[in-house]
Amino acid sequence: MKTLFKTLSLRYAVIKRGWSPQQNLFYGFLTYVVVGTVLLCLPWLQKTSASILDHLFIATSAVSTTGLVTISVFDTYNIGGQIVVMLLFQLGGIGYLTFTTFMLLSTTRKITPWHKSILNTEFTLPITIKIRDFLKSVILYTAIMEVLGAMLFFIAFTRNGMPAGEAIWSSIFHSISAFCTAGFSLFNSGFTDYVGDNFINIIISMLAICGSLGFIVITDFGLWLKNKAHKLSFTTRIVIWGSLILLSFGFVFFYFFEPTISSLSGNERLLGAFFQSMTAMTTVGFNTVDFGAFVLPMLLVTTFLMYIGASPSGTAGGLKITTLTAVFAIMKSRLKGRKNITFLGKTIPFERLYIATSSFIFYTLLIALGTFLLTFSEDFKFEKMLFEVASALGTVGLSTGITGDLSSFGKGVIIFLMFVGRLGVLTFGLAIWSKSITENERDILEEDIAV
Template sequence: MPKTLLQTVRREYLKFHLRLNPQQSLFFGFFMYMILGWIFLSLPFSQKIPTNFIDTLFTSTSALSTTGLATVSTFDNYTFFGQFIILTLIQIGGIGYMTLTTYILLSTTKQITHWHKKILYNEFTMPREFKVQDFLKSVIVFTFTIEIIGAILFYFAFRPIHSDTLFTIWTSIFHSISSFCTAGFSLYNTSFEGYATNTFLNGIVIFLTISGALGFIVVTDIWYYISKRTNEISFTTKMITLTFFSVLFIAFLIQFFGEPSIQNYDFGNRIQVALFTTVNSITTAGFNSVSIGSLRMSVLLSIIFLMYVGAAPSSSAGGMKITTLTAIIAIVKSKIRNEYKVTYFGRKIPADRLEMAVSTFVFYTAILFLSVFLLSFTENQTLDKILFEATSAIGTVGLSMGITGSLSEWGKIILVCIMFIGRVGVITFGLAILAKKQHKFIDNETDLAV
């Protein structure tokens, strides 16, 4: 009887999933993981000290969305099991909830269903010329290879700091996965503020976060080029990397020359402190080596812009995405020059990509504005702190000016909602809630993945 009941439940669950469009499947999948994480973190043996259900839900959502905002201490409030659950949610959120299961299915059956392909194309917005099988393999192999390398490097960095070998191993694994998945969760209550001038440690974090933020499209494209499957790097990869590092460099200069709090460091340490902050903003990793609340307003505005834009599509990073920014810039440039075609670096951007970019820009900005508006009612904080917190949440960044722990329960619920929306994507969220049928342009990715 139990076996028959289990089979019935499984059959009805599959039938329910097949009735959903790809966006609804993504929404429902991430929602179920968020709830499961909430349940597991609420278990008594997951907590060192009693943690209320709102803070536990906040932690689960923040981990799954790879945000890193925390209302309670990860190390002080959760046991090893609880920390393991948090890390599992981070890994699922970082590579996508369908990725690992589909890869296992592909490895065992050598084929995947059309339903799986549709969801994966929507989750990663991969170019049409990419084969799902090759793309999945590159995602899995690249992710675990970089995370293993990161854990080994972290071990050598943490070994002189910690005397406990087991904790050194655990904190190395935890921070490697958290860094690559741009999650920003740390076992240290002040993140990396105590290691602001530790060049080796800072370098590892920067390497891992950039590796995760440049995206799986870039990695797959480079792999195709190295393995001679293509003759040149694609326009999308060139555009992503050039724009990413250009924006990063400008923000670095603002931080390096414009922030008084780092002027007391010597030249080399000023470089790494400024670079660490800007990299963790644009990659939406959310680690910090200086107190964010102490930064001057001009620097905070540059960080807000980096968090708002985010990094590459189909990556572990959040934000509006670099490709959306470049498409909006291309539209403005073409209008100013009175050009009929919308181009970027001499390449015409397809109309469907422009429509997607404008829709993303408008919807993303509208949700951000609405969340700031609502938080201004629920929180007794200044506008700059509220704007920073909301931008960090929807961009799945994790940086904070220090108000996360003091948020009201309504404020925490608002952030839970926008962190979740930030993870599934604003367009995916909109289509999951409002769309009656699948739109063709979502399936047919062309020259530019937005």
């Protein structure tokens, strides 16, 4: 039996090395989803039964760190099932192969070219950051933030009257969920009961912002703290300024123009406006007010924030701030008649521009396609379906309350979008199509095209 297992393992290793990095990521995350679904289907991990489709939905939502749910996690799964869900969004949050490669570093101090190619594909690291430094910062930073978050949550929950035993588990679960921007909660009403609780709002915001800033930014800051001569990368500066602008943009609109929030008292109104802007931009997916009651303009503002998302190489989803910056830089440089594409006095490499424009087009097309498909099977208002699609592809987890009422087809569409959103739209495209290109590029004649 051992010999057979060893033989199969070796053959599988050979097969994996024959795949492209994109295909390895595709099948890696798919494996997480399948294993998670099988585990959640086990009767002894459940309080009440649910359909296989719902278990698949929860597993995909967890691996993709989205947080959309068709069934209540607390009411459906016992402590064992809840642990499985937590492990899935923990793995999804830190990324495929991150932990195993870190362990490889800890034992052999060598990273194979296979590991390096996959990690570079998943995280798209700038040349100023080495993979060894990056992996160490990912694991250590994640552990520190999640432990700190759990301790703070425990204080907050017990102060609000929660029994100590329940508070321990809730603190661990919600700390990991917040840092991984997973949006999963053991409270069926989310955090709406804590809209005016300063402490809990601060804890969630701290964890979500720290997770969504991205491991590139954290690694960069860590290197700067060690050596003041180290200059913060162009990526880090864009992420920080972009995050501040988007947070401020959302806060102003929610504070002044959303009746659900403007009807709150002074402190609750401030917290509500900031939290809803933060949760959409960081894609953490928690909410302290009901998005289903939002007026149409504010639903569109939230959709815009979810569409953009936060930083690359972090726990957040969305198109990414850096991608939108590159597209904006192209437009700005074209309008000024410049040949080179620049932003903040820096020239952006054409390879990055190709990736950014491709991501922008593909991402936007998927949102349009997903919304179009839902209009065939669902009977909800258009803006609610658009909101749901943007939340799924952006791995946000916010909803106007329609997720549980989706048809089987609608759930299938959302499952697909959540998976693609976690994998990355370009990674997904390359995983599907890169091996099917058989044309010899030397045989393709160059031809001009008017655009």
